[in-house]
Amino acid sequence: VSGAPHITRATVTPILIADPPLLNVLGVHQPWTPRLIVELETDDGAVGVGETYGDTEYLELASALAERVAGHPLTRLSQLMALAAQALDRAGEPAAEFDPAGLRGRRSDEKLVRSVVSAFEVAALDALGHITGQPVHALLGGKVRERVEYSGYLFYRWAEHPHGAGEAPADDWGAALDPDGVVRQAQRFADSYGFRSFKLKGGVFAPDEEIAAIKALAEAFPGYPLRLDPNGGWSVETSVRVAEELDGLLEYLEDPTPTVVGMAEVHRRTGVPLATNMCVTSFGEIPAAFSADAVQVVLSDHHYWGGLQATRELAAICRTFGVALSMHSNTHLGISLAAMTHVAAVVPELVYACDTHRPWQTEDVITRPHVFVDGALEVPDTPGLGVEVDRDALAALHERWLELGVRGRDDVAAMRVADSDWEQPTLPRF
Amino acid sequence: VSGAPHITRATVTPILIADPPLLNVLGVHQPWTPRLIVELETDDGAVGVGETYGDTEYLELASALAERVAGHPLTRLSQLMALAAQALDRAGEPAAEFDPAGLRGRRSDEKLVRSVVSAFEVAALDALGHITGQPVHALLGGKVRERVEYSGYLFYRWAEHPHGAGEAPADDWGAALDPDGVVRQAQRFADSYGFRSFKLKGGVFAPDEEIAAIKALAEAFPGYPLRLDPNGGWSVETSVRVAEELDGLLEYLEDPTPTVVGMAEVHRRTGVPLATNMCVTSFGEIPAAFSADAVQVVLSDHHYWGGLQATRELAAICRTFGVALSMHSNTHLGISLAAMTHVAAVVPELVYACDTHRPWQTEDVITRPHVFVDGALEVPDTPGLGVEVDRDALAALHERWLELGVRGRDDVAAMRVADSDWEQPTLPRF
DSSP states (O other), X not given: OOSSOBEEEEXXXXXXXXXXXXXXXXXXXXXXXXXXXXXXXXXXXXEEEEEEEOSXXXXXXXXXXXXXXXXXXXXXXXXXXXXXXXXXOOTTOOOXXXXXXXXXXXXXXXXHHHHHHHHHHHHHHHHHHHHHTOBHHHHTTOOSOSEEEBOEEEEOBOSSOGGGOSSXXXXXXXXXXXXXXXXXXXXXXXXXXXXXXXXXXXXXXXXXXXXXXXXXXXXXXXXXXXXXXXXXXXXXXXXXXXXXXXXXXXXEEEOOSSSHHHHHHHHHHHOOOEEESSSOXXXXXHHHHHHTTOOSEEEEOHHHHTSHHHHHHHHHHHHHTTOEEEEOOOSOOHHHHHHHHHHHHHOTTOOSOBOOOGGGOSOOSBSSOOOOBTTEEEOOOSSBTSOOBOHHHHHHHHHHHHHHOOOSOOHHHHHHHHOTTOOOOOSSOO | OOSSOBEEEEEEEEEEEEOOOBBOSSOBOOSEEEEEEEEEEETTSOEEEEEEEOSHHHHHHHHHHHHHXXXXXXXXHHHHHHHHHHHOOOTTOOOOSOOTTTOOSSOOHHHHHHHHHHHHHHHHHHHHHHHHTOBHHHHTTOOSOSEEEBOEEEEOBOSSOGGGOSSSSXXXXXXXXXXXXXXXXXXXXXXXXXXXXEEEEOSSSOHHHHHHXXXXXXXXXXXXXXEEEOTTOSOHHHHHHHHHHTTTTOSEEEOOSSSHHHHHHHHHHHOOOEEESSSOOSGGGHHHXXXXXXXXXXXXXXXHHTSHHHHHHHHHHHHHTTOEEEEOOOSOOHHHHHHHHHHXXXXXXXXXXBOOOGGGXXXXXXXXXXXXXXXXXXXXXSSBTSOOBOHHHHHHHHHHHHHHOOOSOOHHHHHHHHOTTOOOOOSSOO
C-alpha cells in the first residue's frame, strides 16, 4: 500500500445507450442518449470508474479535465473542482440559460463543472477503494443501512419510437397513455423488481388525466407511497388544485411549478410536501429556497451536485434546516447506480426510496448489472464501487456513439420527429 | 488488506495535564485539567487514537461507548453517534443548562454525545489510515493545502497559580495583566513559533483596558490580523462601543455578547465581522443564527461538532450560506492538534488562521510533539494522523489523574481559590 497514489491516466469514453420513448413535459426521450464513462488509472495499478451525462459540453469538459488530472494525487478529490474550473475555458461565452434536454434545473458553468467532476470523483473513490480494500461507503463515513430502496419510476410512453427508430426490436413494455396503462406498468414493476413505491412522470397530459392516473394507482396499490412529477409544468393555481384533489394520496408532489416563489405558495396553501430537482439543483440556490420554505424534499443527483462527498454535504445542510433528502435520477447505467447506492447507504436521513431510471435501460457497461430485490439493492462490501467494466459492452456502445453521431439529448427535438408542430413548451404548460 | 476491519477493543484513558493560570470572563484555568485519550484496536492489528474533553460526564459516556464499540465495523463512523446516544442513559435527568467550566456554548446531551464521539471518530480514522496506508486528510477528501496556519492565542495571566499550586516550577512566561504584558507575550509567541496573527482572550478586565491592549498590539505588530474574544462578556452597547473604538484594527470580534439577537444587533450597527464558538456550537443553532446574520465566522471545534466528517459538513453549510469558517480551540494536546490540522487541510474555505491553546501546554502524550514553523504546521502524508502515543507520558499523566482526583474543569472555582468572594459572573459582565 502506497501512501500517496497518483493518477497516471484518465480515459473518457462517450457512449450511446438505448432509451425507450418516455414522455415528459418537454417532449420525449430520444432513441439514443449519450453518457460518459470515465476511467482513472493509478500508479498502484488500480483503476476506478465513473459515469456522467454525455452531451457535447460534458464530453468536452471531461476530456479537458482528463488531460489535466494525470500526475495528481488520487485522494485530492476537492482539487478536481479547481482543475475542472480551469479546464472550462469558454473564451467569454456564457452558458446557455436553459437546457432543453435535461429538466435539470437552472443551467450554470458551476453545475457543468460539478457534473463532470462527479464522474472523476466517483472513479477516484472506486480506485481508492481498490487500493485500500475498502468499499466506497466505508470511504464516505460508513454505511448506516444494508439495503437501499428504490422507487418504481413510471412514465407515460409509446410502445416504440416514431418510425421504429432506435433499438430493434423495441422493448416489450408497450404503450402507457392512460390510467390503465400506468397501472399495468406499475404492476410489472412491482412483479419484476418488487418496488414498493411509485413515481409517475407527469406534465404530459392535462392535469385531470394525471390525477386520474394517481387515483388509479392508489386504488391498485393501497398504502404504496406515490409521487407525481410534472417537471414544473403547472401554474400555482393548477398545482394547488391537483394537490387538493390528491389530498392524502401523495407522499410528495415533485416540482409542480417552476419557481421558488410558486413552490412556496403551493406548499403554504396546501401543506403538501414538495420535492425538487429543478428549483434547487445547486448549493447557491439553497438559502433562498429554504428560507422561503419552498421545498421540503431535495432530490439530489450526485452528478450535478458534484459527487458523493458533495452529496453528503448536501445531506448535512438538509438535515440542519429540517429539509428531507432523497435521490433524483436521470437516464443512467450501473456505474452511477452503484455510486448512488453507496452514497445513499451512508446518509442517515435518506428515508424516501430513491428514484432510478435504470430499469428502463436494456443495456449496461458492467459485467454484473444490478438486480433489484424487493425494490432494493444490497450495499456491497467489496472494494470500491463493487462493479467491473464489461469491456465488450463498453466498446460496442462507444462504437455506436461513433457511428450514429448523436451528441446530445434533446427531448423537444425528439418530440418534433413525431409532431412537426411541437415547440419547446413554455413552463408552466398547464 | 481486509475489506471490513472491525474494532476489537476501545480503551479510554483519563489524564490530567498541567495548565497555566490563564484568565477569562468566568475565572481562571485550574492547575490541572482533565482530558481523555481514546485508543481503538482493530482485528487488523492497527490502533487508532483520539482525544477529547475529560470532565466526568465525558469520561462516563466515553467509557460506556467503549464497551459498545467492540465488534463493530471500524468504518461505520456514523454509527458511533447512535451507539453513544444509546450509551447516554440519564434515566430522565436532563443535562445541566450551563457549563461553568467550558465557555463552550449551550450545553446539551447532543453536544456531549458529539464531543465523545469525536474522539472515537478520530481514532477510527487514524486506524483506518494505518490499515490503508492513507493519511487522515486523504480519507476526508484530500488536502487542499500543505500547511495549516495557527494564530497566537494571547491570555491575560498570572505568573503562577495561587499558593504555587500546579506544575512546579511554574512555566517561565510570567504575568500578563496589562497592554505591555500582552505585547511581551505576543512578541515571545512571534519569536518562538512565528505566529502571524493574534487573538486576545478578553472579558477579563474593563473593556477600556482590553481596547488599550489591542491598540498596543496593533502598534507593535502592524498589519497582523488581531482578534478579541470576551466570551460573551459584554452588553450590546459595550460591544458596539468596543467595535467602534477598534474600527479597522480587528480581523473579527469573537462572541462580544452572549445572545444571537445581541450578536445580530452588534453586527448590524457596526459592520464588524463577528465570530463565535458560543452562540453557534451545534447544527441546531445554525438556522436561527444564520438567518439573523448574527455570525460571520463560525469557529468550529471538531470535538463538540462531532468529529472531522461533521466539521466538513459544517464547512459545507457555512460555504452555502456565505459564512466563514475557522477553528476554535480549548486546552488540548497533540492528538487533537493533529486532527485539527488534517481537517483544516481539507476545507477550502478555511482562510483564517486557526486557534490553538497547544503552546500553553508543557506536556504531551505523543512522541514527537508538533513544532510550529512560521506559525503553521505541515500537513503530514504519513498514514493516519501521523502521531505516535508516548506510552510513558500517557501512563504518567494517567497516574496523576488517579492521584490528584481532579475530575472536572471549573474556572469559577479556580478563581475562588484566589478570591473567596468570586461568584460565577452573570453574562454580560460589562
